[in-house]
Amino acid sequence: MAGKPTINDIARMAGVSKATVSRVLNHKPDVDPATRERVMRIVEEQSFVPSITATGLAGGQSRLIGALVPAFTWPFITDIMRGVAEAVSLTPYELILYSINDSRRSDDNIDILDHILATKLTSGLLAIMPGQPSKYVTRLHKYGLPSVIIDDQDKPGDIPWVGTDNKHGGYMATKHLIELGHRRIAHIHGLQRYLCSHERYQGYCQAMQEAGLPLDPQLVFEGEFIQPTGRAAGHYFFSMPPEQRPTAIFASADLMAYGVMAVAEEYGIQIPRDVALVGFDGLDSSAHVRPALTTVQQPFYEMGRRATELLLSMLDKPHFARKLPDSPAFQPTSLNGFGNNNYQEPIRIHIPSTLIVRESCGSPRHLSLSTPD
């Protein structure tokens, strides 16, 4: 409710110069403890918050970080953003949203990146699944705008990166199916141009090979991470002669799995009785579909949070007034050298996914002896 105290007001009230107020605000060492104490008291009392605008102008540091968000088309963006917002809220930074319209040509997206650079508003950038523009983000990063990429769909470049272990996720999903007694396990592959498509497939392959199961190219269907692809895959698999037909399907996206479910119904095929199904992503709605979908839960919230922490640490300022809650896998040591921009190896943080077992795989079949450990 207070009008809007400026640093001048605080200085006057504390009986010091604004320079001193600025000093204590920025945790400069050379300040008399008593003075610091007094200034802090006034600051608290007046709940004084320095103007980000002015601070940015004067200091060249904007205390603003940008989040490049793909047009909110993917359902899990929200979870990532929750993590981002949470991390940011624990610091004096603010979050600026830059939305990419993936419906338009990629030129426009580069326009946005140019805009980000041009306005010079943010001092760091969080690129969420940038896809094609990721090369450009990489350039921005090298150019001097600290950036981190979250779960890029593209080949990772030389830029800090946070994501999940897609390969291990694919491995878990497939292994689960194998342990349930399945041998003919199909896979619905994502688009070739996404790195994660390959990684998930690699996990699938590894699990199959470890179990001594053959990799049948006939059992791999490829498409986008959307429902229609799942439908197409369903038609493809379910129209196979029974002895060739897979008894289980590992879809590399929950949306794909939804498509399979819809088509299965049309074929009179019951899930999980006739065919087991595992998805990938862990969308909320996967708990609602019938049967509830067993899936690989990606740690979206954590990804957002960790990526933000990483970016903030790169900005390398003593901002962390309130301590962040523990994040077990966070290794601040690996961050040393940042801020001076002279690190060598690109940072990559892989946060593990977890397999959520629900109904879509049923119980062990064929008298399989394997028990879940």
Place this chain on the structure above:
Amino acid sequence: MAGKPTINDIARMAGVSKATVSRVLNHKPDVDPATRERVMRIVEEQSFVPSITATGLAGGQSRLIGALVPAFTWPFITDIMRGVAEAVSLTPYELILYSINDSRRSDDNIDILDHILATKLTSGLLAIMPGQPSKYVTRLHKYGLPSVIIDDQDKPGDIPWVGTDNKHGGYMATKHLIELGHRRIAHIHGLQRYLCSHERYQGYCQAMQEAGLPLDPQLVFEGEFIQPTGRAAGHYFFSMPPEQRPTAIFASADLMAYGVMAVAEEYGIQIPRDVALVGFDGLDSSAHVRPALTTVQQPFYEMGRRATELLLSMLDKPHFARKLPDSPAFQPTSLNGFGNNNYQEPIRIHIPSTLIVRESCGSPRHLSLSTPD
């Protein structure tokens, strides 16, 4: 790629003073056309973008608008934000994200609002479904921070508001059921403290009464807009003796409908054969569930877009460089008087919802003669 031209550079290159550059940049009338032309050329060439930070400091106007977002827990936030981002991207404004953690006490949310006020960063505020804090937002608005509320869950205060016509939505849903031949139609009511719960219920009542159908309090179940409430409602309705049991259910949220579906299965009740079901919201996943859910589609994207346009128009500056695409119901005339903060009647924009008919209601029953018009 250019270094970072300042207004001084532009001024020098154009052979004018920076004041003049500033003038053309801000579309001031008193500038020689030739000069304006020349300056613009340089600006284009250098792709000069004035520093938002400096502009804000000097002008007192920050060209930044804040979006108060409820912790991304609701699935449709993404759609709203898509609309917001789209509208903002057509202007020189940037969007700052303030995330409310509804998991915490509401005190914290007020803290955020205080923070918004304190940092004085944004020149306008978009409050998305603020719920409890809406009174505080209203105060901020009166206090001088232009704000608009999107789809508030609370009683609307004296503040610009954009939302959908919940009552009409409830009316459409119920009428659809009635036209299908249903007479015992149940309703799952949202929490009392949300205005939209009442509105949707009112629509339900109106449709029932118009059709001369009795309002049976037994057929109304109340709870949150979440799946468990739907499950509870399902148990409640399905354990009724068959002659009392409703033949149709209008759930005031899609998530509730999902719960009903899950429980129906447990009771061996088939949807739509045994009971018809309509939801409310139009979540994407409602097209994926089995059977696909008939629902009232809220115009989330439009709500975000229109609310942003409204807020921007209140900020009352000649920013609209690129024209916004047509939005039919947008009446600029109703906005006159804004910006001087001396308007009388609070603006309310209701964007119509639409009924999406899918599978969960089946076809007309009881040889009903009614045909959809």
Place this chain on the structure above:
DNA sequence: CTGTTAGCGCATTCAA
């Protein structure tokens, strides 16, 4: 119509 002069609120020199 246009250039000059002051600041916006703060950080960062310089002296003291």
Place this chain on the structure above:
DNA sequence: TTGAATGCGCTAACAG
């Protein structure tokens, strides 16, 4: 250890 002076990039008041 602290205060005074200078300037960040831009807008706004004032002259001319």
